[in-house]
Amino acid sequence: MKAKVLINGYGSIGKRVADAVSAQKDMEVIGVTKTKPDFDAKLATELGYKLYCAIPDKERVKAFEEAGIPIEGTILDVIEEADIVVDGAPKKVGKENLEKIYKPNKVKAILQGGEKAKDVEDNFNALWSYERCYGKSYVRVVSCNTTGLCRILYALKDFGIKKARVVLVRRGADPNDDKTGPINAIKPNPVTVPSHHGPDVVSVVPELKDKIITSAVIVPTTLMHQHTLMVEVESEVKREDILEKINETPRIILVREKEGFSSTAKIIEFARDLGRKRYDLPELCVWEESVNTLGNEIFLMQAVHQESIVVPENIDCIRAMLEMEDDKFKSIEKTNKALNLIK
Ligand code: NAD
Structure with missing residues (x-):
């Protein structure tokens, strides 16, 4: 029998996880939720997802009826059927959903990187903490930046x-975001050093405590984050x-400047040319020419x-928490x- 997954919050992350769950043989989406009847809600129903109102409130339900977007009920009408909920709600709302x-x-639940490490039982990255999260009930899939750092540090761990030491250059906004920025500045964020990204990596890899220091700025781009790493090893x-x-x-894939991957713009063009839905590229991209060593x-x-x-981390997290596959590499x-990832 397939694992029954409910997606609570069909936004940037929620809609992608819904499609990724649907692509697996061993799990299915039993519903997705929206707070209001916008175009995302309409498209979700057109894709065949059962739509529920995320907030059990009569006025909210009425708004869907008035907009002519059919819903099956509220989250409370479907939650009992779910083996697990993937929360895709905005930062801090995930914690409220967890408690309320x-x-x-x-019901077991996966929260996303906008929530705090201390609010869940454990923190997930498929390479580092799959076994630790096995069978657990409330787990956070760490943020995009932390996931990228965890992957590369796994490659270097031996x-x-x-x-x-890591400097993160963060994108100012997602492509669908019309509220945040900056649009004409480089903004230290957070301005304090170290930034929160190092401790977030430690929530997944405790053995890196006191070893990783990060600092971050935000720049006017929507396409990707960029990291520069300097890592000292034993020998x-x-x-x-x-x-x-x-x-x-x-x-993790290697991209080469000499093959045209001269910037994040070119990497995203590659994803577009691959025909990836929403030009997604879940693979971490390392510039081959940038890899260098000096002693240790x-x-x-x-x-x-x-x-x-x-x-993909959310998908593996579902398998770990529901004890569907005990080998992380499988x-x-x-x-x-x-x-259809490259590797
Ligand atoms: P988003 O704003 O694109 O989507 C959030 C969705 O949740 C929206 O559809 C919104 O209507 C809905 N929502 C609002 N209140 C809700 C509630 N009470 N219950 C259920 N749903 C509700 O946000 P996002 O970018 O998908 O971020 C979701 C989480 O993923 C955050 O924790 C974020 O930090 C994390 N995250 C985001 C990114 C990214 O680049 N966008 C990357 C990694 C992790």
């Missing part, structure tokens, strides 16, 4: 990480060894497609195959 809806209804290391480890690690120091640059990198392979 998921826990009282005794060299013995002594220190990781001298060669560039070829790093490239080999990256090649062995799932969901490693340097590299990478790009993270913020809206999609966490999507789950990763199933997910990657169903989503």
